[in-house]
Amino acid sequence: MSTFPKIQKNNIETLQVNLGYKCNQTCIHCHVNASPSRVEMMDKDTIYMVPKVLEAYGIKCLDITGGAPELHPDFKELVLLAKSLDVKVIDRCNLTILTEPGQQDLSNFLADNKVVVTASLPCYEGDNVDKQRGEGVFKRSIYALKLLNKLGYGLNNSELVLNLVYNPQGTKLPPSQKELELAYRNHLRDKYNIYFNNLFTITNMPIKRFADHLKKLGQFDEYIELLKSSHNINNLDSIMCKTLISVDWQGYIFDCDFNQQLGIGIAGNPLRLKDLISSKKDFFGTNIIVGDHCFGCTAGNGSSCTGSLSN
Numbered sequence: 307m308s309t310f311p312k313i314q315k316n317n318i319e320t321l322q323v324n325l326g327y328k329c330n331q332t333c334i335h336c337h338v339n340a341s342p343s344r345v346e347m348m349d350k351d352t353i354y355m356v357p358k359v360l361e362a363y364g365i366k367c368l369d370i371t372g373g374a375p376e377l378h379p380d381f382k383e384l385v386l387l388a389k390s391l392d393v394k395v396i397d398r399c400n401l402t403i404l405t406e407p408g409q410q411d412l413s414n415f416l417a418d419n420k421v422v423v424t425a426s427l428p429c430y431e432g433d434n435v436d437k438q439r440g441e442g443v444f445k446r447s448i449y450a451l452k453l454l455n456k457l458g459y460g461l462n463n464s465e466l467v468l469n470l471v472y473n474p475q476g477t478k479l480p481p482s483q484k485e486l487e488l489a490y491r492n493h494l495r496d497k498y499n500i501y502f503n504n505l506f507t508i509t510n511m512p513i514k515r516f517a518d519h520l521k522k523l524g525q526f527d528e529y530i531e532l533l534k535s536s537h538n539i540n541n542l543d544s545i546m547c548k549t550l551i552s553v554d555w556q557g558y559i560f561d562c563d564f565n566q567q568l569g570i571g572i573a574g575n576p577l578r579l580k581d582l583i584s585s586k587k588d589f590f591g592t593n594i595i596v597g598d599h600c601f602g603c604t605a606g607n608g609s610s611c612t613g614s615l616s617n
């Protein structure tokens with residue numbers, strides 16, 4: 307039994323939808339074990355339930371993730387349906403997908419629909435990125451960032467928002483988000499003439515591929531201890547699962563993407579998207595199911611899908 311404090315849901319502001327685990331990359335820190343060989347994908351019926359839930363619950367933010375969510379054949383249709391409801395859409399983009407064969411129109415589509423691009427770039431040094439994400443990923447990421455800048459993403463006075471995501475190499479906690487953002491901003495501007503809006507620092511979660519990696523190195527227990535000993539109670543109020551529900555590719559509901567990967571269903575589970583449509587659920591005040599991995603969200607400066615919680 308975990309010693310993580312009891313927490314409850316507030317009003318739901320974000321629906322985070324995982325379209326499947328297929329990805330064009332195979333990163334070491336991946337918490338969903340995504341890869342080119344994964345075949346799990348959300349079916350069309352479930353895709354169509356997403357806008358219904360957004361509308362019925364008045365949720366104004368759709369956060370689309372994967373794998374590489376853009377590989378889903380209905381990705382664009384889902385974006386268009388959500389935009390027709392005036393919902394903010396976030397694409398959790400790995401950048402290299404914008405350079406894959408057959409995806410030539412993707413960046414224009416994202417720009418035309420004012421999709422917020424939240425893109426992984428775990429370092430501004432090429433060697434570190436390639437070590438974590440695969441050979442050649444940095445070069446392709448830089449190319450994709452230039453493409454996005456050219457369309458107006460990340461530029462002053464533009465409506466097109468480009469956020470970058472940093473996660474540490476190995477078992478360290480992320481440094482100060484504010485200081486690192488400045489370092490990224492200066493380096494990417496001076497060396498590559500690249501611009502972005504915000505940098506989000508995210509703690510590596512000790513689950514799936516990253517957990518296996520730590521276990522192989524004999525560092526798993528040590529990392530859990532680091533997360534526990536760095537627990538910062540001030541981060542509890544803004545923890546993301548309080549205002550978010552997460553949906554897996556089969557339409558099941560979870561408190562967050564991490565619980566989804568661990569197969570830890572929401573209280574009163576199993577609950578699916580179709581259950582949210584057939585009868586209205588009130589999530590406010592319901593217990594969030596927690597475990598030791600949750601210390602990854604409160605350790606140090608805290609961590610969430612929108613970066614650190616306290617700096």
Ligand code: SF4
Binds near residue numbers: 329330337340374426
């Ligand atoms: S971390 Fe992202 S880009 Fe890397 S394998 Fe996982 S889903 Fe794909």
Ligand code: SF4
Binds near residue numbers: 547548561565601
């Ligand atoms: S892992 Fe999920 S449930 Fe646990 S604290 Fe983080 S967001 Fe909440």
